[in-house]
Structures are given as C-alpha cells and as structure tokens.
Amino acid sequence: MSTTRQHPPGGLGREPDGTGPAASAVPADRQWRTLSLREASGIVPMARDFARQALHEWGWLPATGADRRAAAEDVLLVVSELVTNACLHADGPEELRIACSPKVLRVEVVDRGAGQPTPRTPHRAGRPGGHGMFIVQRLCLDWGVVRTPDEPGKTVWAELAAPA
Secondary structure, three states: OOOOOOOOHHHOOOOOOOOOOOHHHOOOOOEEEEEEOOOOOOHHHHHHHHHHHHHHHOOOOOOOOHHHHHHHHHHHHHHHHHHHHHHHHOOOEEEEEEEEOOOEEEEEEEEOOOOOOOOOOOOOOOOOOOOHHHHHHHHOOEEEEEOOOOOOOEEEEEEEEOOO
C-alpha cells in the first residue's frame, strides 16, 4: 500500500468539480459528493451520515445481501477513521469528498495538518488508539496522501472496491 502518490490508481483524480490537470483522467460516470467540515461540531457523526446518504443515493444501501452490507459498512468505517485522524492529528478536517464509479468508491479528507498518516501494526489490540490507518490499510484497495506544493495541509484518500 502506498502512503504518498501524486496520481493515485484508478484514475480518480482529486478534482471533484472536473477541472484541473486530472480532469481528463476523470471518468464521466463518476459521481462526487462534497461536505464542508470547517468549524462544524459533531464532525465524525456528520461525516458518517453524509456518507450513508451518498451510499443510499448510489444504491449501495439498503443492502440486498451480506456482501453489499459489509461493503457499505467498510465505507462508513473508513470515513470515520479518516475524519477522526484529521480531528486528532491535523487540526481538524476541512472537507470530506466521496466519489463513486462502477468499480471503485473513493473517500478523501482534506485537512490543514503537516503530519504523515502511518499505519501501525496493532501491538496491543485491546488498547484504544493507534489502529485507524491500520484499519484503512486492511479494508481498502489502496490509500495515500496528496500534497499541493507550497500550500499547507494535505488530502488523505482511500479507495474501496464497489460491491459486486
């Protein structure tokens, strides 16, 4: 799994409005949802509710079987972990973006932090904390960090397979 990549796999790009240098690589069948999290309270539940609504709109929910239900729950868990990491380690998230294409769902969290998320192998599974990026790494096809030169912050992204 990568932790830094300028052009992540899947050609999903990072411009949800379809502009910018990656716009030509963005498939026409991609649907984006964006939520501003600046100065919001109850950020993690708000992000999960937003993601859940997007999954309903895209037909992932209500789930028709165990595999589809597990895929939707994985998305909600990844959203929770990435937003929580931004709250704990990056002075809070700025924005949550979710994109859906027929094969891949992408979650992006934009924050102001300079740190680098790193998965830690859980050395004490029974203790709280330190497992977020390990969980993201285990559930996702890939994940990484995109930084814009000479600008503060970063975008942490993760991609999950769409249910069959």
